[in-house]
Amino acid sequence: MSHTVIDSHIDLESSWVTVMCRATRFHITVSHKDIRGSRFETEYSEMVAKVIDDDDGEDHDVLCEWIVDPCLVYFRESTLNVPKEITFEDFYYPPTHHLKLLVSGSSLCPKATRDRRTIHAFHLMIPSGDLPPFSEVPRSKASDLRIISDTEWDDYMSEIPQKAIISDGTSRFFKPADHKKQLLREVDMHLRIRHAGLQDKIKVANLHSIVISNDGKMTIGLLLDLIPSTGDSLYSHENSALSSEYHARWKQQVTATVKQLHAHDLVWGDVHPGNIVIDTSFNAWVVDFGGGSIVEFVPRKKAGTKDGDWQGVGKIFDEWIFENND
Numbered sequence: 001m002s003h004t005v006i007d008s009h010i011d012l013e014s015s016w017v018t019v020m021c022r023a024t025r026f027h028i029t030v031s032h033k034d035i036r037g038s039r040f041e042t043e044y045s046e047m048v049a050k051v052i053d054d055d056d057g058e059d060h061d062v063l064c065e066w067i068v069d070p071c072l073v074y075f076r077e078s079t080l081n082v083p084k085e086i087t088f089e090d091f092y093y094p095p096t097h098h099l100k101l102l103v104s105g106s107s108l109c110p111k112a113t114r115d116r117r118t119i120h121a122f123h124l125m126i127p128s129g130d131l132p133p134f135s136e137v138p139r140s141k142a143s144d145l146r147i148i149s150d151t152e153w154d155d156y157m158s159e160i161p162q163k164a165i166i167s168d169g170t171s172r173f174f175k176p177a178d179h180k181k182q183l184l185r186e187v188d189m190h191l192r193i194r195h196a197g198l199q200d201k202i203k204v205a206n207l208h209s210i211v212i213s214n215d216g217k218m219t220i221g222l223l224l225d226l227i228p229s230t231g232d233s234l235y236s237h238e239n240s241a242l243s244s245e246y247h248a249r250w251k252q253q254v255t256a257t258v259k260q261l262h263a264h265d266l267v268w269g270d271v272h273p274g275n276i277v278i279d280t281s282f283n284a285w286v287v288d289f290g291g292g293s294i295v296e297f298v299p300r301k302k303a304g305t306k307d308g309d310w311q312g313v314g315k316i317f318d319e320w321i322f323e324n325n326d
Helices: 039-052 058-078 088-092 180-195 241-245 247-263 306-323
Strands: 004-009 014-021 024-031 096-104 107-112 139-141 163-165 171-176 207-212 218-225 276-278 284-286
Touching (some): 014 058, 039 058, 058 096
Parallel strands (some): 024 096
Antiparallel strands (some): 004 014, 207 218, 276 284
16 A cells, blocks of 8 residues: 655654645554564664664665555555545645554554654744744645645545645646755745846756745745646666767756856755756756755766756766767
8 A cells, every 4th residue: 555654763662654645634652661572673673773783764664664564454444545646745644643653463554643753843844933034935725735646546645745736727846845954945045046036048947936825824835836847867878779869968968057046146956867857858958956966967076066067067077978878
């Protein structure tokens, strides 16, 4: 059954996982004392030890699924009447079930329990009072934004949405407020792009609004103009004939955008193929001004600098794109 782990805490004494499934939140706890003396004690202890030594996150994912798997039937039975049409407020403030895993015969089984106050209820949100007022940017209430539904698949109710339908029926791109520092830089960069007169002159999606909870206390994310694409980034075009055919065009378009940004003392920052979106007309757009870097494309010491931008662009179009087309 489709579900997404959105938060977790792993410790030998007690671990918990928070899961979204069909617009419903499940907070699952497993305590070492509750499984002591069973075969699950050994399994759990060994997996926790691996997670502590885990570098790539794979063992963490394995343990999370070990905790979640016994609850899948409970998920299904608890979400039979979830409406297909939901808003962002519904998703971010969902009905929540608190479960703990107990040994029953040869199985682990979930049991409904009280809220033990271990859940991060406002995970993936930022208190609005912790942010500057950004008075130039409109606000959109989460209850006014609909999540694009898919009658054939429930993933849209389990994963953080990427698109929103606003009140007039227009679709926008949604960027969640999962990192305060990145959100601040993203908004600041879009305002500086606007003040520089570059809006609609370069291939960068415009900032539409800041998404807030109904009471305004929490900031949930940003709405940007939706690039007319199939969702493909440059990563999707590796080993394709298109990347050979359009290589020069995409390099020219990205180079032109970066030149315009730098001319106004603006730095892209996070240069990598995933932040170059190819639209339906095979034009290249630059996205993501939240900062950060991938060292494969921008050396850590050069991150956030103009030189780092150019090193990243050069790495992508003069090396990486050819390596992937061999």
